[in-house]
Amino acid sequence: MVRVREAEERDVAGIRDVFLATYGEDYAYPQYYDPYLLKKMVFSDDTLLLVAEEEDSGRVLGTASVVLQIGAFADLVGEFGRLAVDPVARGQGIGHLLMENRIARVADRLHVGLVEPKVNHLFSQKITFGHGFKPLGLLPLNLRFGTSRESAGLCVRYFGDALQLRRNHPRVLPETAVLAELVMGELDIDCDVIVDGDAAPYPYDEDFEIEELASNGYASLLRCERGRVRHREVFGPVRLHYGMFKLQASHAHYLLAREKGRIVGAVGFIIDEIEYAVRIFELISVTDRPLRFLLQQVLDRCRDRWNTAYVEVDVNADSPRMQRSLFELGFLPVAYVPAMVFHEVERLDVVRMVRLLVPPHFDDVVCEPVLEPVISLVTSSFATAYAAPQLRRNMERVGLLQGMTKEQVDQLAAISSIETFAPNQVIVREGEQDEKMRVLLQGHALVSLNGAGDRPVAEIGAGSCIGEMSLLTTAPHSATVVAQDHLETVVFSHTVLESLMRRRPDIGLQIYRNLATGLGEKLRHADAGL
16 A cells, blocks of 8 residues: 655655656756755745655655745745656556645645646656646756756646636737637636737847846845836746845846946846756846846857756736747747736736757657647747748848848748758749748759740759749749759748838848849849850
């Protein structure tokens, strides 16, 4: 017989043995192998730690935890943490027993329970969904195991009055709305989001000095925070008002923006050196001007100094400008969490957004059917975003990008995708309309017209546009283009590209100039023949 109870000090060695037997010597979370840290978890009021023991022998066969203070504002949010069962004891229902006991012991202490089952681990998914949790999204490559990275789902179960206290009608980007609708459908909530496709990003201004927070800047920064508390845009597990000592104890970092010696804004974040991850938890400023500058400074340091692979931020679903700003910095929505943050007398929805600084790969995904729709949605968005570095590397030879800044190129990359073609494959056909424009990054293609019979009228190579006339005139394609060898192209949807140009007329003006120049060159080549 197996019974589940709260862990005691005498269980520390047994808990450690379970993790060793389950994960081996190279587990990414060394605290579960450290007797001192395990003992702290046993006695902490913020953590519920359970063990499943064999009644006859007293041997620990499994363990699981709930971290009860993962949010600020006394959010009543708990994370159902590591569940491990000794391999020799699997098949006895111990995992389900541990989950059942966790829920029973914390149901009256939480509004929101979150769990992150690995997407290649069906056992943990079956336990999660078998106990009433619902999918919210995918945390792409958020876990490090040795030299590789793995992804986890994000799932929720609500308790008490959580959903009754939810604020209605949040304003989200179109890119977020699809995910929100999918999640709310699984939760049987009416999707009441207001889609704000015209939300402008915060301006980019780099006329600031940057420095790290020291204790002598703490009081000034608290004064900065006034006025932004009532409508916070970024949420996290700590906040500035916790005090300097607690911030240092939690390994929180702040970067300050100064203008003429005066602090005008700050961004707070936590560096996870084990996962090679950064979590942004606070963003405050006197005006809107420093916000994007501060976010960019964090990303620059993640890329250049800290060997970061994964950057995460939870954004207020009622802040479309912040969502747009992060989107333009390469962050993508990966999860939608209704009623996550308790603020004043209601609970606010949260959009979790992630920036990957490593190539996206999702070949190892194996999941329960209920998790498939959100995984498919999130993974496809990262495949699209992978076009960004390709465009940056080809800035000089792509005619469409001439005269653009790196920031403008990043905006184009954020709405593009990569498409490849085999030799002799038709890319576009004269007289047809596919609502796409492509930029050739690698390889060569032949252009032909019906009036010319089978004879090509032009050969195009890397840097050339395909389908730009259809974009400009909304008419069907005026020529047939066939791959001569293996091709790699960046693809732009007409509708999405036109939406970007409306929001960013500076980008639109440069695109039209470059397209006109490119079309002139093509006409001259066509007149001259091959």
